[in-house]
Amino acid sequence: MTGYLTTHVLDTARGCPAKGLKIELYRINGTDRTLLKALVTNDDGRTDEQILPQSEFSTGEYELVFYAGAYLDASDTPPEDPRFLDVIPIRFGMSEQSHYHVPLLLSSFGYSTYRGS
Template identity: 45%
Template sequence: MGHLSTHVLDTMNGCPAAGMAVRLERVHADRVETVKTLQLNHDGRNDGGPLLNAQEMAVGRYRLVFAVAAYFRARGVVLPEPAFLDEVPIDFGIADAAGHYHVPLLASPWAYSTYRGS
């Protein structure tokens, strides 16, 4: 049964990015649709489980948008205006609606990385 999940680690402080705002979007040829907005829990994950469950999974283009600057400012980090990284978008495709897609983010105010997790 397919599903989509995410997890964010704050590499500046060495902890999960608790409280970071995340937006999941579906990218269509002519428009972008917001599917879900959420705030990450104490473990840097979605409290409600998968972002898309087996019934919601569909082949297509998607985008996760992570509010990195707002998260670090809320933690007391002084960032320039504009911040080097504000929102971090990760565009990805779901080719198999029955597959498990995990999109983790490792983030600091100055760098980020991602990969397809398990």
């Protein structure tokens, strides 16, 4: 099996998918951080394409950056200045040719993630 990367963002405070949330993917190599792509979640809180498809996949260290503050602002979450959660970076490693799924469960004051399936 060739590897690939996906995500799913759920707004746990509102009980719905996080539509319109910007995500960036970076490749980490030592102290270097290279932007590979930027995507936005769809109506289901997923990206329309795999974040890192099989044709572009390689093992290594990566970072997904979720722009939670902008999403919360757009979803009528009561404003704060500054927001408690604004930009959420999740750094992780992919060590095998497999499906990696890195979901984000989000509310305005907390989040969690895990390696999904």
